[in-house]
Amino acid sequence: MKKVININFQGRVIPIEETAYDILKEYIESLRRYFANEEGREEIINDIESRIGELFAERLKKGSTCITDADVNNVIAGMGRPEELEAEGAESSGSTGQQQAASGSQTSSGSGGALTWQGRGRLYRNADDKIIAGVASGLANYLGIDPVIMRIVFVLLFGALFWVYILLWIIVPSKSVHSNITKRLYRSEDDKIIGGVCGGLAAYFNIGSWVPRLIFALPLVIGLISGPFNWWWHDWDIFWGPKIITGSLGTTLFFVYIILWIAVPVAHTSAEKLEMRGGAGRRELHSQYRKGRPGKL
């Protein structure tokens, strides 16, 4: 003999055994704890409750007088308990704690699942991706930025960073480091006029490709506009310095473009193209997975 209560569950009136109700309540609570850090928690719980309500209604329609313990347990088995969900939806089950400890602050970078945590933590010279000794690549990986950018910094500040490079070469051990960077600077194959540099920059910074184009073309535009005036305003540039813009800035931008053209690889495969934009949505998704990870509760 069991006591049956009526509950209003997601817009349905469900007659349910009191013990079954306790099981159900406990289950919903456990889900609530599991999704505690999830952005869409209420919505997820709501959806799950709706579905459970629907399953209960089907059960009642088939002739049951009320929902029993067994019914609830069946439904829960189909839905999955939090500890089962963990293995499927979130990060890997076994090494979660380990990853958690190692990944620490780099939650938004990295999408490769279990492998990603390796990159961070210790500074290595990257044996897999190197031009001289893998210092720039290893350092970039450690700081979570694109190796290409790090290389350009080293080249531009060659004088100042030369000894730093040599020092790191000597001190830092070499190792195959798995890149944990999901967003890389590539030259765009599809969106290019000269070398695809602007297209790649636009994708990297998630802006319209006309922005970098305009910046690179600026000296040319100003030169064209001011050009006709120059023949009668010889010293115009002393006040306004259009010669600085058309001259030295123009040269700087020109060389920046050439350097990027040489240093930055073209995105050929679709995986690279995905990396080029950091897979905008993907990135978000993965940071959300991590939010849902029980280690963070």
Next chain:
Amino acid sequence: MNIENTQSQMRKGILEFCILSIIRRGEAYPSDIVEEMRGANLQILEGTLYPLLTRLKNADMLTYRWVESNSGPPRKYFSLTPKGEQFYRELEATWNELANAVNTLTSKQGSLTGSMSNGASGESEPQPK
């Protein structure tokens, strides 16, 4: 390193892709998605699906519509947004690349005489450098 862990790692990446491919064919109700995946022998718990759908929806990949049902409250039907379509295509291209690569590599391995270099972690393949 246990087999279940590796298997679930393999499945995880393709789950999203499969869900999107089902929704792409037309508006779908979550439990129908589960049904269809199970029909294709891809086991998934409904409790895993709902958070995935909500995350995809919050990332503007999916949108949903309330559809009246004759037995009870209205039900949520999901469909792809243009952004989701784009996302799907990129995943599809990546999947094709991967599938090709894996097929090529595993079929090669079969013809060799057991030269399996089954490194425990498998993440650093020996490169002759």
